Amino acid sequence: MESLNEDSDDQTTIVGIILAIFVVLITLVVFYFRQKNKSLGRNILLTGLSDSGKTTIFTRLIHSKIVESYTSIIENVGEIRVNNSLLKIVDIPGHERLRYKFYEKHRSSMRALIYMINSVTVQKEIRDVAEYLYNLLMTVETQKNINVLILCNKMDNTLAKSSNVIKDILVKEINLLRTTKTSELETTDSSTKKLYLGKQGKTFDFNDLNCKIEFAECSTHEINSQKTVDINQLEEWFKKLV
Numbered sequence: 001m002e003s004l005n006e007d008s009d010d011q012t013t014i015v016g017i018i019l020a021i022f023v024v025l026i027t028l029v030v031f032y033f034r035q036k037n038k039s040l041g042r043n044i045l046l047t048g049l050s051d052s053g054k055t056t057i058f059t060r061l062i063h064s065k066i067v068e069s070y071t072s073i074i075e076n077v078g079e080i081r082v083n084n085s086l087l088k089i090v091d092i093p094g095h096e097r098l099r100y101k102f103y104e105k106h107r108s109s110m111r112a113l114i115y116m117i118n119s120v121t122v123q124k125e126i127r128d129v130a131e132y133l134y135n136l137l138m139t140v141e142t143q144k145n146i147n148v149l150i151l152c153n154k155m156d157n158t159l160a161k162s163s164n165v166i167k168d169i170l171v172k173e174i175n176l177l178r179t180t181k182t183s184e185l186e187t188t189d190s191s192t193k194k195l196y197l198g199k200q201g202k203t204f205d206f207n208d209l210n211c212k213i214e215f216a217e218c219s220t221h222e223i224n225s226q227k228t229v230d231i232n233q234l235e236e237w238f239k240k241l242v
């Protein structure tokens with residue numbers, strides 16, 4: 001009888017130990033993923049040239065309304081809720097004297113980058129559009145696990161280029177830029193020679209980058225209450241991030 005009691009005591013102790021190990025393991029796993037998420041950064045940086053529509057889409061996302069906006073001189077910061085997670089959006093001014101200053105200020109906490117393009121004027125401004133994107137991607141490539149969305153805006157305008165056309169003209173322009181920028185670097189500083197966007201000896205391809213790049217189209221215009229707002233592709237991308 002005594003031996004039976006001892007056996008069941010032993011079993012209870014073993015079950016207790018297994019449970020305790022299990023709880024410790026679960027705690028460690030939860031802690032690991034929390035730390036990993038923290039180190040990834042929390043912010044989504046909204047970048048692009050002036051007039052591409054960053055502040056318009058920012059106010060639409062944060063305040064659910066469209067207001068006429070003027071060129072930004074400081075960043076706008078706000079939070080949106082996606083599937084019960086909070087995402088912090090930072091709208092970086094596109095003015096050429098301000099863009100890198102504010103980008104650098106928020107870069108260390110970047111989790112994802114949106115590069116907004118005015119699809120109506122992109123062909124005319126291609127040199128600037130490609131150069132700013134090139135410079136951003138060069139820094140993004142030095143960070144880990146950054147998602148990039150190239151967001152082609154103003155699709156409501158009949159003169160807007162599609163995201164496929166924009167992708168093709170960007171590839172051509174970045175290909176040219178890579179040659180000029182690399183030779184500039186080689187003549188000025190030989191230590192930075194290793195920084196090269198994409199694969200050397202091969203035409204530039206967005207798929208060769210370490211970061212995950214996607215293209216999307218949107219429109220955030222509202223004229224005389226006539227709504228042409230379409231941000232579905234952006235919202236789908238947000239869902240994949242959380």
Ligand SMILES: Nc1nc2c(ncn2[C@@H]2O[C@H](COP(=O)(O)OP(=O)(O)OP(=O)(O)O)[C@@H](O)[C@H]2O)c(=O)[nH]1
Nearest residue numbers: 050051052053054055056071072094154219220221
């Ligand atoms: N047709 C059309 N116009 C748009 C759209 N989105 C924004 N705009 C207009 O584009 C202009 C510039 O928009 P902003 O949001 O101020 O541009 P931004 O990128 O914040 O510019 P900066 O602050 O100078 O960097 C405004 O007149 C907007 O009304 C759109 O989807 N379609």
Ligand SMILES: [Mg+2]
Nearest residue numbers: 054055071072
């Ligand atoms: Mg703005």
